Amino acid sequence: MTGSNTPGSDSCVLCGASATRAVAVAPRDDQVALCDTCAGDEADDQHWRCLLSSMWSEEPAVQVLAWRKLNQLRTEPWAAEALDMLYLEPEVQDWAEAGQSDVVHRDSNGTVLAQGDTVTLIKDLPVKGAGFTAKRGTAVRGISLVPDNAAHIEGRVEGQRIVILTEFVKKR
Structure with missing residues (x-):
């Protein structure tokens, strides 16, 4: 597994919580330690503010996870600002974008929906x-x-x- 956000190898690389599990960062197989909250999408917006520090990790897999989650939260002003500040090396950026889903969301009329729509x-x-x-x-x-x-x-x-x-x- 790659490095951690806090001292101790059993800490979540994003928020530093204990009780972690190994998670692969697609499409590569790099393993990182994540708590159950960070491994799912059920956390409230306040929890995800941990990304403001973990996005600066030296570990590419952690950078990829932070970029993806900030991208999902970009309708929140703090997340959009953090995403604007985050720089990824070109190969890490490609990795982050490669793991993004090609799923298309459509409303009841078939109109394509985008992040941040009403x-x-x-x-x-x-x-x-x-x-x-x-x-x-x-x-x-x-x-x-x-x-x-x-x-x-x-x-x-x-x-x-x-x-x-x-x-x-x-x-x-």
Whole structure:
């Protein structure tokens, strides 16, 4: 495994948390240690601020992971600013971009969706685990695309970050 963000070999290379597991950074097989939070996409935006320090790692695999996550979060002002500051060597940049998904997200009308778009819900959607229903006509601004699933996007509704099926939205 490559180096760590903090002293100790069992620390997450992005946030420094313990209880890590080895994760391969595609398309190469370089292994890094990530905590369960950083290995998934369920963390809140505050957690991902750890990228502000880990993006400066000397390890190319860590730089690739930081660039990819910042790219996903680029609708957040702090992430866009960090992404603008981040410089990757050309071969590392190619590696980071090569792992990006070629998945195309489309709304209910077949219109291509992009990171940061605004969409409108076309039907009432009960939000599991949150105890409310997202109403038809609700605008969801600054969506995030789920990189490995063309049927899912993420956005904030009533202050809650939720996953939304693309078949229930239309691009504004």
